[in-house]
Amino acid sequence: MNLNIYLGMLHQAEKTLAESFRQVAAGHGDEPDVHFLCHTLAQQCEEHSRLLHPIVERYGEDPSDAEPERLHAEGLSSTRQGPVGLLRDLQDLYLLASLVDVTWTMVKQAGSALRDRELLEVVERCDGETSVQLRWLQTRMKQAAPQALIAAR
Amino acid sequence: MVDRIAQIWGTRTPYPRDGLWPVRVDQALGEGVSADDVDRWVQSACVLCSNGCACDIAVKDGAMVGIRGRAGDLVNHGRLGPKGLFASWQGVSHKDRLQRPMIRENGRLVECDWDTAMNRITERSRQLLRDRGPLSHGFYTSGQLFLEEYYALAVIGKAGIGTPHMDGNTRLCTATAAAALKETFGADGQPGSYTDIDSCDAIFLYGHNMAETQTVLWSRVLDRIAGPDRPKVVCIDPRDTEVARHADVHLAVRPGTNLALMNALVHEILAHGWVDEAYIQAHTVGFEQLKATVEPWNAEAAAAICDVPAADIRKAARIFGTSGRVLSTVLQGFYQSAQATASSCQVNNLHLLRGLLGRPGCGILQMNGQPTAQNNRECGADGDLPGFRNWENPGHVQELADLWDIDPLTIPHWAPPTHAMQIFRYAEQGSIEFLWISATNPAVSMPQLPRIREILAKPELFVVVQDLYLTETAQAADVVLPAAGWGEKTGTFTNVNRTVHLSDKAVEPPGEARSDLDIFLDYSRRMGFTTRQGEPLLAWEGPEDAFNAWRECTRGRPCDYTGISYERLRGGSGIPWPCNEENPDGRDRLYTDGIFPTDPDYCESYGHDLLTGATVGPEAFRATVPAGRAVLKTADYHPPHEEPDGEYPLRYTTGRTAYHFHTRTKTGRSRQLTQAAPRAWVELGADDAGRLGIGEGDLVRVESRRGRIEVPARISDIRAGTVFAPFHYGYWDSDGTPGEHPTAANELTLTEWDPVSKQPVFKNAAVRVEKIGDAEGPAPAPTTTASRPSAAAENQGTRRPRPTTGGGEADATEDVAATPPPRFPDAVRPGPGSDRPGGVSAGSNSAGSDQEARP
Numbered sequence A: 001m002n003l004n005i006y007l008g009m010l011h012q013a014e015k016t017l018a019e020s021f022r023q024v025a026a027g028h029g030d031e032p033d034v035h036f037l038c039h040t041l042a043q044q045c046e047e048h049s050r051l052l053h054p055i056v057e058r059y060g061e062d063p064s065d066a067e068p069e070r071l072h073a074e075g076l077s078s079t080r081q082g083p084v085g086l087l088r089d090l091q092d093l094y095l096l097a098s099l100v101d102v103t104w105t106m107v108k109q110a111g112s113a114l115r116d117r118e119l120l121e122v123v124e125r126c127d128g129e130t131s132v133q134l135r136w137l138q139t140r141m142k143q144a145a146p147q148a149l150i151a152a153r
Numbered sequence B: 001m002v003d004r005i006a007q008i009w010g011t012r013t014p015y016p017r018d019g020l021w022p023v024r025v026d027q028a029l030g031e032g033v034s035a036d037d038v039d040r041w042v043q044s045a046c047v048l049c050s051n052g053c054a055c056d057i058a059v060k061d062g063a064m065v066g067i068r069g070r071a072g073d074l075v076n077h078g079r080l081g082p083k084g085l086f087a088s089w090q091g092v093s094h095k096d097r098l099q100r101p102m103i104r105e106n107g108r109l110v111e112c113d114w115d116t117a118m119n120r121i122t123e124r125s126r127q128l129l130r131d132r133g134p135l136s137h138g139f140y141t142s143g144q145l146f147l148e149e150y151y152a153l154a155v156i157g158k159a160g161i162g163t164p165h166m167d168g169n170t171r172l173c174t175a176t177a178a179a180a181l182k183e184t185f186g187a188d189g190q191p192g193s194y195t196d197i198d199s200c201d202a203i204f205l206y207g208h209n210m211a212e213t214q215t216v217l218w219s220r221v222l223d224r225i226a227g228p229d230r231p232k233v234v235c236i237d238p239r240d241t242e243v244a245r246h247a248d249v250h251l252a253v254r255p256g257t258n259l260a261l262m263n264a265l266v267h268e269i270l271a272h273g274w275v276d277e278a279y280i281q282a283h284t285v286g287f288e289q290l291k292a293t294v295e296p297w298n299a300e301a302a303a304a305i306c307d308v309p310a311a312d313i314r315k316a317a318r319i320f321g322t323s324g325r326v327l328s329t330v331l332q333g334f335y336q337s338a339q340a341t342a343s344s345c346q347v348n349n350l351h352l353l354r355g356l357l358g359r360p361g362c363g364i365l366q367m368n369g370q371p372t373a374q375n376n377r378e379c380g381a382d383g384d385l386p387g388f389r390n391w392e393n394p395g396h397v398q399e400l401a402d403l404w405d406i407d408p409l410t411i412p413h414w415a416p417p418t419h420a421m422q423i424f425r426y427a428e429q430g431s432i433e434f435l436w437i438s439a440t441n442p443a444v445s446m447p448q449l450p451r452i453r454e455i456l457a458k459p460e461l462f463v464v465v466q467d468l469y470l471t472e473t474a475q476a477a478d479v480v481l482p483a484a485g486w487g488e489k490t491g492t493f494t495n496v497n498r499t500v501h502l503s504d505k506a507v508e509p510p511g512e513a514r515s516d517l518d519i520f521l522d523y524s525r526r527m528g529f530t531t532r533q534g535e536p537l538l539a540w541e542g543p544e545d546a547f548n549a550w551r552e553c554t555r556g557r558p559c560d561y562t563g564i565s566y567e568r569l570r571g572g573s574g575i576p577w578p579c580n581e582e583n584p585d586g587r588d589r590l591y592t593d594g595i596f597p598t599d600p601d602y603c604e605s606y607g608h609d610l611l612t613g614a615t616v617g618p619e620a621f622r623a624t625v626p627a628g629r630a631v632l633k634t635a636d637y638h639p640p641h642e643e644p645d646g647e648y649p650l651r652y653t654t655g656r657t658a659y660h661f662h663t664r665t666k667t668g669r670s671r672q673l674t675q676a677a678p679r680a681w682v683e684l685g686a687d688d689a690g691r692l693g694i695g696e697g698d699l700v701r702v703e704s705r706r707g708r709i710e711v712p713a714r715i716s717d718i719r720a721g722t723v724f725a726p727f728h729y730g731y732w733d734s735d736g737t738p739g740e741h742p743t744a745a746n747e748l749t750l751t752e753w754d755p756v757s758k759q760p761v762f763k764n765a766a767v768r769v770e771k772i773g774d775a776e777g778p779a780p781a782p783t784t785t786a787s788r789p790s791a792a793a794e795n796q797g798t799r800r801p802r803p804t805t806g807g808g809e810a811d812a813t814e815d816v817a818a819t820p821p822p823r824f825p826d827a828v829r830p831g832p833g834s835d836r837p838g839g840v841s842a843g844s845n846s847a848g849s850d851q852e853a854r855p
Ligand code: SF4
Pocket: B046, B047, B048, B049, B050, B051, B052, B053, B079, B080, B081, B082, B083, B084, B085, B213, B214, B215, B216, B217
């Protein structure tokens, strides 16, 4: 059984995503919508981690540390400046949130095959929010891109 | 004669449920003018709030000298409020009016001729378009121009320049009304009608101080209240407004917590089964999700968040759930607060759950603030596509490209339109370098004024301001254009309940002032904007050409104007759209059949996630919303982002008084209104004032993280822990700058907006208050409105303000029951081909008589 590897990874990725949302919130205080929403979405990710916790416990932490290295999500270590910087930071968040999203999908597949109702309920609740996070990031980037890429000084 | 400063709502004319609201013709003439002196009366409607009261302007010797309400109009049945009576013509007929264009030379504004001013604009415009492209241009307009002017501006922006950076100050006043209607019903368009007041059993006012913002509409409610079978009234407002005083239930919620309350009201409705299951089944989608979202929100949970008694929440829910016919009205208390769109959508949801729509007395009025805000939204001067078209629908973009004969790629539709706050952000960052501001005053009306002033003062930003007066904003401009005002130009506009009125030119504008339409057309001509065929993009000669072009643009859309003409609007009542072959006399209320404009090929918007503002997109919308169903949209409650703390322990909210409109550019020129509310003040509850050692009239400093104001304190009956300041008081009548004691409420507000409607949050911030000087008398706040002094404070022996009156200068006549009340559709002039008498003959030229003879 390798599900525990994926659960551990998801648990970690949600934490990383939460930290990255906070990082972007702190770095882009002059964009109030980004600032406030990133805080709200960070809370959402933390809640996802919290909801996952009992399931991770149940399947057990991965003792072998066999998690494939390249699936490990790197968080944002710093934020960039200016309109293009904002766009790139949002894009980094997008990549991270995509990883979380697709991992939820994999975990859901396994949960269905295992008929693990508790797990499926958590997936149901969290994965929907993750896809809204992705849609928001896309909406905001689409708004910012023309100005940042064409007109910004 | 009635003193209409002391008696804001005038004499009562009670009427019963399902009765017709009696006529009362209000009239005020200038000093020394009698009715016999008047040369002619010119038809118009008032532009000092969104109510749209029809009126006639009295003209004598080429000047406006008085006003009276139009008895036969469906909106006001002859009435006018204090602003209409005392600031309509008085607000524009003032010696301070701008008479010539001005340009900035060596840091100073100097007068010049039109050619010089327009050349300066077009030179800069051309250079920027060449060097940096259309995204360097931003337009910030108003809620106070005419339809024809917005449409011209929208065509210039979308088809001439091709910039998405266009918005109006309607973003600050009415964006959430539009957003909530689009989210729930698929398109903008007011479901209800003012006639719902005549027929309702209960009226809910959500953050809507109707008594002060639309005084004539409130008169209608008062007349029902004074009648034999009064409707129950529920008021949601942190202040003890006149509405609250007449309410059966007053929920004085903590600012910023509306959604918690709304979730609880829906929760209660569901818990008691006060729902129309067949209606929900047949006409809505999203019920299960709505149910899940409100599930935790019982009355106790909301009571703890909102700080109101749970029993009152239950009582309000019971009134909503058990009254036969309910009317809901929503305004700034919801629109300018946290989670604005989600809270306003819950109002729509309540009506859908009970199937209370499309029948007399069962209406929703998502109100507008400004008189012509509706047209700004229809025409797309707020960035949307004209005619409630959907920017995510390539078919709609193509329709416009065909109509205008331009390349569809010119029309900015690749992303949502840029909202006002973002336009200013781009200007701050230097990527918008050309900002054209028309008929609005952001230097006083936008949040966080110290920042706005800095942006407007940036030397790299080229600012054009087009206005009646040298406003605070105009003082920062590079070019100032003198505009013609109300009564000095012809055009149409549309009020809250879709009623279109014509406002005819009564007199010549002062000096060289020109109508906003002429200015926009001139810019377009000078810039050489053309169609694909090489024809001028805007070949209109005047307003009627613009109106006729607009009619074509609306054909087949929800706001269909094709059955309306200038000629039909003259003489009769205003006409509520849609007016077309199917609805030849217009339409009193929408959605009588429960079919909503959510067809994906027809709708104005595919909607958003209400928490984040993420777009739903065409695929997901098609997959989840069956055409014709309304969407029960919802979001969970989140606390406001700035909450009181140790440093800033009080909640701050801003708003209006009955005697002023916006930044007082017009009402501040009226002697009667200025005497009634001469200077700024701040309201504090008696307990808070006592604790802080503040007495009536003491000078206090109110400070937030962003700025401060220093104004006298009024001890009022506002809820504890909350401080209120009216937002009208800028600096044009002092020396143009904040000076030693700043007074503009927006010095303190924060830069934040609703994720869906992008309407700024003016009604929640954290502040601290301290006394900085002894009173020199009572605070200059009216005693006739929500700012009236608290009875509790009076007992403490504080200074008693003099009652607010007109002092003999504010007398108006009120002719009660002068004529039988107008009714829909009889009051509307029949169109060509109608067999009703008094119709407009087909093919007659609509120049018609533009003035009515003296009666
Ligand atoms: S209610 Fe509004 S439209 Fe009517 S007179 Fe007063 S300000 Fe004008």
